[in-house]
Structure formats: C-alpha cells, structure tokens
Amino acid sequence: MALNIVLVLLYLIVIFYLGYKGWRETQTASDYMIAGREINPYVMAMSYGATFISTSAIVGFGGAAALFGFSVIWLTFLNIFVGIFIAFVFFGKRTRKMGRRLDAHTFPEILGMRFESRFIQGFSALVIFLFLPVYAAAVLIGISRFIEVSLHIPYWAGLLGFSVILALYVIWGGLKGVMYTDALQGTLMFVMMIILIAFTYSHLGGVGHAHQALTDMANLVPAKLKALGHMGWTASPKSGSPLWWIVYSTIVFGVGIGVLAQPQLSVRFMTVKNDASLNRAVLVGGIFILAMTGIAFTVGPLSNVLFFQKFGKISIAMAGGNIDKVIPLYISKIMPGWFATLFLLAMLAAAMSTLSSQYHVGGTSLGRDFYERGLGKTSGGEITATRFGVGLTILFTIMWGLFLPPSVIAIATAFFFGLCSSTFLPMYTAALFWKRVTRKGAITSMVGGFAVSFFWLLFVHKKEAAAIGLCKALTGKVTLLGYPWVVVDPNLIALPISIILIIIVSLMTPRMDDEHVEKCFDW
Amino acid sequence: MLGFADSLTAWGYILSFLATILCIVYGLVNWNKGTESEEDYRRSVEWEREEIEVEDRLP
Numbered sequence: 001m002a003l004n005i006v007l008v009l010l011y012l013i014v015i016f017y018l019g020y021k022g023w024r025e026t027q028t029a030s031d032y033m034i035a036g037r038e039i040n041p042y043v044m045a046m047s048y049g050a051t052f053i054s055t056s057a058i059v060g061f062g063g064a065a066a067l068f069g070f071s072v073i074w075l076t077f078l079n080i081f082v083g084i085f086i087a088f089v090f091f092g093k094r095t096r097k098m099g100r101r102l103d104a105h106t107f108p109e110i111l112g113m114r115f116e117s118r119f120i121q122g123f124s125a126l127v128i129f130l131f132l133p134v135y136a137a138a139v140l141i142g143i144s145r146f147i148e149v150s151l152h153i154p155y156w157a158g159l160l161g162f163s164v165i166l167a168l169y170v171i172w173g174g175l176k177g178v179m180y181t182d183a184l185q186g187t188l189m190f191v192m193m194i195i196l197i198a199f200t201y202s203h204l205g206g207v208g209h210a211h212q213a214l215t216d217m218a219n220l221v222p223a224k225l226k227a228l229g230h231m232g233w234t235a236s237p238k239s240g241s242p243l244w245w246i247v248y249s250t251i252v253f254g255v256g257i258g259v260l261a262q263p264q265l266s267v268r269f270m271t272v273k274n275d276a277s278l279n280r281a282v283l284v285g286g287i288f289i290l291a292m293t294g295i296a297f298t299v300g301p302l303s304n305v306l307f308f309q310k311f312g313k314i315s316i317a318m319a320g321g322n323i324d325k326v327i328p329l330y331i332s333k334i335m336p337g338w339f340a341t342l343f344l345l346a347m348l349a350a351a352m353s354t355l356s357s358q359y360h361v362g363g364t365s366l367g368r369d370f371y372e373r374g375l376g377k378t379s380g381g382e383i384t385a386t387r388f389g390v391g392l393t394i395l396f397t398i399m400w401g402l403f404l405p406p407s408v409i410a411i412a413t414a415f416f417f418g419l420c421s422s423t424f425l426p427m428y429t430a431a432l433f434w435k436r437v438t439r440k441g442a443i444t445s446m447v448g449g450f451a452v453s454f455f456w457l458l459f460v461h462k463k464e465a466a467a468i469g470l471c472k473a474l475t476g477k478v479t480l481l482g483y484p485w486v487v488v489d490p491n492l493i494a495l496p497i498s499i500i501l502i503i504i505v506s507l508m509t510p511r512m513d514d515e516h517v518e519k520c521f522d523w
Numbered sequence: 524m525l526g527f528a529d530s531l532t533a534w535g536y537i538l539s540f541l542a543t544i545l546c547i548v549y550g551l552v553n554w555n556k557g558t559e560s561e562e563d564y565r566r567s568v569e570w571e572r573e574e575i576e577v578e579d580r581l582p
Contacts, residue, residue, distance in 0.1 A: 084546055231529075232528050
C-alpha cells in the first residue's frame, strides 16, 4: 500500500516534468516553426492511441465484455478497421490537407470554414462543449473505480483527488506539451496490456483452452441475463433480443463508427507533417489498438473463468453488480501484486492523456469556436473564454462523475460517440469527399441528426426515456413506441436520417461558390 | 472454432487480427509514400504559427 502510493507519486513527478518540458518547448516558438512540428509517426500514433483508448475502453468496455461476453470483440475489429485504417488512410489525409489549406485548428473550425458558416462552427462547438463532459466523466469514473479498488480509497475521494492532480497538471502546461507524455503513457499502457493477456492465457492453458473453459460455463449465466438473450460468454446474444440490440447497435456500431467524428481525435491529423507519417502511424496504431481493446475485451470475458476457479463466483457477482469494477478487481485479486501497482500507473496514464485532450477540446470549443468565431467576438475575450471553457469542462466532468449511476462507463461513452456520429459524421464526410455538398445541406444534416438523436433518447430509447421521465410527463406513456424500438440505439435511427438529409437538401439547393470549393480541395 | 461457442464470435476475434495485419502491411508498403511539397511545407509553417497562438490561450 505504502509502496503503491510512493510509486504513484514518483510517476506523477515524471509526468509533470515531461508536461513542463513540452510546455517550455512551445515557448521557443521560432525554432519550433522553422523546423515544422517534427512529430515522428510513433509519437503521433501513440498520441492518437492514448487519446482514443482510455480507462473508459479498458475498465468500462472491458467490464461490459465481462458481462455480455466475447461478442463485444466486434468492437475491436471496428476500432482497428474503422478507427485506425479508414480514419487514417481516408479521413486523416484529407483532414490534414484541408486543415492546412483553410488554416483550421479545431474540428468545428474545419467544418465552419469548409461550409463558410459561423453557425456550423458555433453550433458544433456548443454540442461538443455541452456533451463532451459526459464522455470525460466516463474516463474519470474508470480511473476513480480503479483507485477505489486498488488503493482502498472511497470512490468520491479518489475522483476528487485525481481531479485536483489533473487540474494542477493542466495549469503546469499539461495541455500544451502532450507529445512526450502521450508517448510515455501509450508505451506504458501497451506493455502492461501485453503482460495482462500473456498471464491470463497462460494461466488458463492457452488460447483454445481458455475460450473452451468459458464456453463450458454457459450454464452459469444468471437467469435474468438469459431472459434478455444471453447465450453464454463465447456466443453472440440471441438474435433480435434486447441484449443483441445493446451489444450490436449501441456498443459495436455506435462506438465503432462514431470514432470517425470525434473532435479530440480528428485534430490529431492536422498536427502530422505529411502523408508518409500517417501511413507509418497506421502500422503503429493498428498494433496499439489490438493490444488495448482486443486484450481488454478478451480478459473481460475470461475473468469469469478465473474468478469462478478462485472464488466460486462469476465476474458480475464478484463486482457486486457494478460492471465498472470487474477489471479493477481482476487486476487486484488475480494478478500479482507488482503488476497491480504498475497497472494502476498505466491506468493513471491512460486517464490523464485522454482527459487532458478532452479538456483542451472543451476549452477551444468554447473560446475559439463558439465565442470568437460563432459569436464573432474578437476583442481579446477569447483567451479568457478558452480558459473559462477548460475550467467549466473540468467542473462538469467532476459533476457527471459524482452523479452518474454505477455500470455507466460504456453507456456514457457510447452516448457521446453516437451523438457525434449522427450530428457530425455525414457533414464531416461530405466536407472531405463531396464537392457538391451545400451549406444548407450540412446545416440540415447537423441539426436534424442532433434533434433526432435527442428525440429518440427522450421519447423512445427506454433506458434514458424512463430515467428522465419527460415522455411520461407529456404523453402519459413511458415510451412512444414498443419493442424492439425501445432498445434500438438512437444513432441507428439518427445517422441514416442525417445522411438522407445532407444528400437531399444539398441536391435541392444551389452549389457553393466554385472558387471556394476549389480552394478547399487544392492540395 | 478456437473454443468459441459460435462462429460469429470467432470471426470477430479473427477479423481483429486480420485488420491489424492489414494496418501493418499498409504501413510497411506505404512507409515512404506521401512526402510533402514545397507548397505543403509553406502551409505547414503558416499553420504552425497559428497553432502556437491557439495553444497559448490554454491555461
């Protein structure tokens, strides 16, 4: 315990030092600019990977995999194929070039400039600023649950303590010098995950034996889960069952596709020097993501076998019904003590890198995109607005972290990814690939996708509609539609509508100025 | 297959590895493709200048 705390403190000192070093280097601006930002592909891929993958993916989705089973592994496939390959090769290259051409520095800005619309920039920024804290809270909850289990500190105290340390890190320059820290944090996460999978598989007699042992436990699935469509941890849920919809529409599709329109990830493409760096980053990124979510979604289900062998209980019973505690418990109860300490450091790293980039995006969304460009205020208040934005994002994240219920990490993450997907993805894709798209088409798609998403959440999707209660208050019914619609993820409805809107409205409205469009695509 | 109870889940597992192999092969084949032009470089420097201003506003 004392050793754990000493190691955590030592680690934090190193991270603070690296953050400060990065910050110092941004102060020597002229050298920096002449050289261009020499980010090598390893650092770029690690930085993207460490921003993409966090305690949310490892603790939250790993815990969800422990409950739902190996079917969640389909999300790993999408994380690699869509989140790395398609994102880097197709979206990344064009985002980088268009970003340079238009001198855009944030996600709302590239959209606003491509469509020559302050409304698009302001509206996107506001959506990000208001809802990003829900996702950031998922990351914060992940690390706080880890601290709770491994350091035996109450959840709320861990959450507040970590937030204070992170706030100090941010003030120390942590938002500016992310290159060194991300590379270090990504590397640490990678090494720990490899040890985790090697230990788990070797303990269970190899890959095939481990999976078979879990297959043989299908009779231990609780009756309540069986009724929802659970067919065992190595099988897909029953086709069309509530669990099937949750796994495939919310977790796999919502998060797997939503990654393409993540504001904190797409800005990473703009910092890359050339296409060759992106090509090389595909290699590093693919391996990194397999080692992160692939291992988390494998160890999650297999934790049932090890917990059952050692304690006679399946994972969800070990965690007292809170899936967010499964992975922390696995690390502290099953893995060796030295590993648990180092893994805690890796999780601190994962949370710090993702949260700092989220705070960065929250701040620039409010300051640069909403206040300066959206509202058109340029009298110097944008600096205050940016800092105010960072502060509010931190505050909202803490509040969500304290008030959201247990077992919420995966759901909160999927909410933000789904919302970004239905609000931004058709517009962002068209901005990069379709010269005929018009400003009105983009606005209709953005506002339409956002509105349909929220309508579905408040009036149809039972989990949220029942909890919020607006539908019941207005119509007397808990939801407007019946099964299966009540378990269909909002994104699965809102994204197609958003796509249809952008195509139809663009074709019905006059083309954008040819000269501007040519400028956007001149690379 | 591979100790899984159904083939759909096994394919999710296998495709995750195949997608990683695709990324590795793509990265190796295109390792040196896509270097920047003079114009691209000039824009990069301009972009960096503005980016530093953006970062300066952060706490």
